[in-house]
Amino acid sequence: MLFRMIKGVLIRQWSKMLLIAFTIALGASLATSMINVMLDVGDKVSQELKTYGANIVVKPRDASLMADLYDVEDENGTLSAAYLPEEEVGRIKTIFWTYNIVDFAPFLDTTVTLPSGATATVQGTWFNHHLDLPTGESVDAGVAGMRSWWDVTDGAWIDEQTPGAENSVMVGTELATRENLKAGDMLKLSGTTGDREVTVAGIYDAGGDEDSQIYAPLGLVQALTGREGKVASIEVSALTTPDNDLARRAAQNPKSLSQRDYDTWYCTAYVSAICYQITEVIPGSVASAVRQVADSEGAILDKTQLLMILITVLSLIGSALGISNLVTASVMERSQEIGLLKAIGAHDRAITGAFMAEILITALVGGVAGYFMGFGFAQLIGQGVFSSAIEMKPLVIPIVAVLIALVTIAGSMPAIRMVLRLDPAEVLHGSKA
Amino acid sequence: MSLLELKNISKIYGELKALDNVNIHVDQGEWVAIMGPSGSGKSTMMNIIGCMDKPTLGEVLLDGVDIAKESSKKLTDIRRDKIGLIFQQFHMVNYLTAVENVMVSQYYHSMPDEKEALDALGRVGLRERAHHLPSQLSGGEQQRVCVARALINHPELILADEPTGNLDEANENIVLDLFAQLHAEGTTLIVVTHDPEVADAAQRTIVLEHGKVAREVINENFEAQQKEWLARLKG
Ligand SMILES: Nc1ncnc2c1ncn2[C@@H]1O[C@H](COP(=O)(O)OP(=O)(O)OP(=O)(O)O)[C@@H](O)[C@H]1O
Ligand SMILES: [Mg+2]
Numbered sequence: 189m190l191f192r193m194i195k196g197v198l199i200r201q202w203s204k205m206l207l208i209a210f211t212i213a214l215g216a217s218l219a220t221s222m223i224n225v226m227l228d229v230g231d232k233v234s235q236e237l238k239t240y241g242a243n244i245v246v247k248p249r250d251a252s253l254m255a256d257l258y259d260v261e262d263e264n265g266t267l268s269a270a271y272l273p274e275e276e277v278g279r280i281k282t283i284f285w286t287y288n289i290v291d292f293a294p295f296l297d298t299t300v301t302l303p304s305g306a307t308a309t310v311q312g313t314w315f316n317h318h319l320d321l322p323t324g325e326s327v328d329a330g331v332a333g334m335r336s337w338w339d340v341t342d343g344a345w346i347d348e349q350t351p352g353a354e355n356s357v358m359v360g361t362e363l364a365t366r367e368n369l370k371a372g373d374m375l376k377l378s379g380t381t382g383d384r385e386v387t388v389a390g391i392y393d394a395g396g397d398e399d400s401q402i403y404a405p406l407g408l409v410q411a412l413t414g415r416e417g418k419v420a421s422i423e424v425s426a427l428t429t430p431d432n433d434l435a436r437r438a439a440q441n442p443k444s445l446s447q448r449d450y451d452t453w454y455c456t457a458y459v460s461a462i463c464y465q466i467t468e469v470i471p472g473s474v475a476s477a478v479r480q481v482a483d484s485e486g487a488i489l490d491k492t493q494l495l496m497i498l499i500t501v502l503s504l505i506g507s508a509l510g511i512s513n514l515v516t517a518s519v520m521e522r523s524q525e526i527g528l529l530k531a532i533g534a535h536d537r538a539i540t541g542a543f544m545a546e547i548l549i550t551a552l553v554g555g556v557a558g559y560f561m562g563f564g565f566a567q568l569i570g571q572g573v574f575s576s577a578i579e580m581k582p583l584v585i586p587i588v589a590v591l592i593a594l595v596t597i598a599g600s601m602p603a604i605r606m607v608l609r610l611d612p613a614e615v616l617h618g619s620k621a
Numbered sequence: 622m623s624l625l626e627l628k629n630i631s632k633i634y635g636e637l638k639a640l641d642n643v644n645i646h647v648d649q650g651e652w653v654a655i656m657g658p659s660g661s662g663k664s665t666m667m668n669i670i671g672c673m674d675k676p677t678l679g680e681v682l683l684d685g686v687d688i689a690k691e692s693s694k695k696l697t698d699i700r701r702d703k704i705g706l707i708f709q710q711f712h713m714v715n716y717l718t719a720v721e722n723v724m725v726s727q728y729y730h731s732m733p734d735e736k737e738a739l740d741a742l743g744r745v746g747l748r749e750r751a752h753h754l755p756s757q758l759s760g761g762e763q764q765r766v767c768v769a770r771a772l773i774n775h776p777e778l779i780l781a782d783e784p785t786g787n788l789d790e791a792n793e794n795i796v797l798d799l800f801a802q803l804h805a806e807g808t809t810l811i812v813v814t815h816d817p818e819v820a821d822a823a824q825r826t827i828v829l830e831h832g833k834v835a836r837e838v839i840n841e842n843f844e845a846q847q848k849e850w851l852a853r854l855k856g
Contacts, residue, residue, distance in 0.1 A: 525715070532725065616706075
């Protein structure tokens with residue numbers, strides 16, 4: 189009978205129940221998407237920040253001094269000492285905070301003359317360079333990971349593992365348009381110490397200066413300039429902890445710290461600590477933070493998560509209020525029916541039980557629908573904000589279920605109080621004809 | 622044998638004495654009508670007898686138990702086990718069919734039994750309309766479903782507050798026939814009414830005025846009437 193009664197409500201009053209289910213679905217969908225995004229966002233944000241490029245730049249000490257003091261660019265080898273050895277680049281992966289080093293790539297640039305007579309800057313770098321570390325591990329490092337926001341409009345990224353890669357280049361979209369180049373074309377580059385016939389592997393749109401440049405394998409530029417085994421700078425992308433007072437003091441001079449402070453600092457992933465450790469492993473180098481990104485990384489993460497928790501809590505409060513309105517209205521509408529059931533001999537517990545059963549079934553329907561809606565929202569957020577799918581963690585299902593149950597029960601409380609207080613004599617004689 | 626006894630009952634709302642020192646005695650199997658002008662306290666008294674309200678003062682003995690002193694939970698049980706209620710408005714659960722409305726009463730009492738519920742609807746002449754929703758039934762038909770629901774658990778006492786107030790002649794007669802039958806089966810009936818015809822069908826009429834019992838009228842013709850009713854029903 190209980191079943192028939194609940195069925196009667198659900199089938200014959202479906203439009204009201206649908207409204208309640210919809211309110212619950214909205215809350216559930218926001219909670220689902222926010223919790224999923226929240227659980228996924230740590231990775232996503234650091235990936236996102238990584239796509240904004242390096243947060244540490246390593247330069248030779250001399251070059252850095254010259255550039256900082258005289259504000260001159262390192263042009264055409266006038267400062268012949270200002271290079272780092274390519275073979276030492278991999279040592280970045282041997283520092284204490286090795287697992288915080290997400291990616292890195294060495295750079296060596298030069299200016300070449302194209303067949304049309306125009307000149308262009310060529311950046312020699314690693315794309316997906318395979319490294320075997322002294323620790324026995326191996327990594328792939330290079331710009332393929334650090335320039336992930338690039339849009340390759342024609343052709344593909346250079347894959348250093350395929351034969352012929354050493355004579356391939358990637359051309360910026362502006363330059364490609366100007367020189368009428370497309371993927372697969374042959375191109376002659378004339379450098380200071382020689383020429384090279386190369387294949388255009390891909391055209392990229394970076395949305396900046398790089399669009400009028402050429403990206404080439406490091407070895408190619410080294411050959412064009414006669415600087416075998418040398419690199420001019422290294423870009424490093426590292427996960428860092430936001431700076432605090434200690435980090436700022438240390439950044440000025442680590443030697444000024446007490447031993448205990450020094451240990452704390454060294455063993456925390458402050459950007460200054462990581463820079464310091466890089467300088468330790470690459471002699472003659474200066475590693476410095478590209479401030480803005482490094483500082484904000486951790487803070488952005490915390491703030492994003494706080495925001496999402498806030499949205500989740502507010503949306504749940506919102507649906508609790510919505511449910512409470514709808515359910516209370518429904519109780520008022522059904523007060524005669526409830527009074528009647530009491531008069532017939534139904535105890536308060538039986539009535540509230542049936543009532544809660546109706547609402548919880550509605551909540552279940554709304555919750556399941558909301559979960560899938562939330563799945564969609566999460567993917568929209570993932571695609572819109574992070575350009576990648578949000579991983580749906582199974583853990584979220586019980587969390588959302590419990591939240592929705594709590595919200596539904598909390599939202600139904602005022603209505604239940606009304607049910608309990610309802611006096612059958614009053615409602616049954618109340619509306620006198 | 623006494624089923625119901627009101628001893629010095631008063632119901633006071635602030636200044637207003639809705640019931641003022643009322644004494645009433647109803648025997649098992651009696652058919653009593655209650656009349657009186659509007660506001661004289663008829664519904665107030667019915668609510669007290671029906672265990673839906675408590676008197677401010679006095680005792681209400683139902684089967685020897687003082688229901689004025691019971692907890693509301695116990696009152697619900699007494700109401701469920703002993704009393705069938707019929708109201709002027711035809712209160713039905715609007716998302717349940719006629720037969721389901723009858724079964725709800727069985728459900729809270731003991732066990733829903735669809736066959737028995739259909740028989741009860743048959744008694745009120747609605748066997749054919751058992752699977753209609755209240756919105757698909759006329760007022761008279763709805764009230765007959767309410768009568769079926771009131772009698773389904775075989776209560777000792779049926780309390781009807783203006784059961785025919787919203788009915789036409791034909792439906793009023795159907796309901797009165799049912800009351801005659803129930804009386805013949807030994808059920809005690811207390812019927813509030815404004816309609817002298819309905820009151821005349823009862824054995825005894827109690828008239829309330831300003832919350833007091835103004836007078837009682839015994840129906841001398843009752844035996845003869847009852848025979849006539851039953852003969853007509855059988856015929
Ligand atoms: N809950 C209440 N609070 C205050 N006064 C009430 C309450 N219930 C009833 N009364 C008053 O008690 C008096 C008796 O009311 P009651 O409903 O018993 O009258 P009645 O005889 O049934 O009238 P009617 O024939 O119009 O149904 C009325 O004056 C009414 O206004
Ligand atoms: Mg009344």
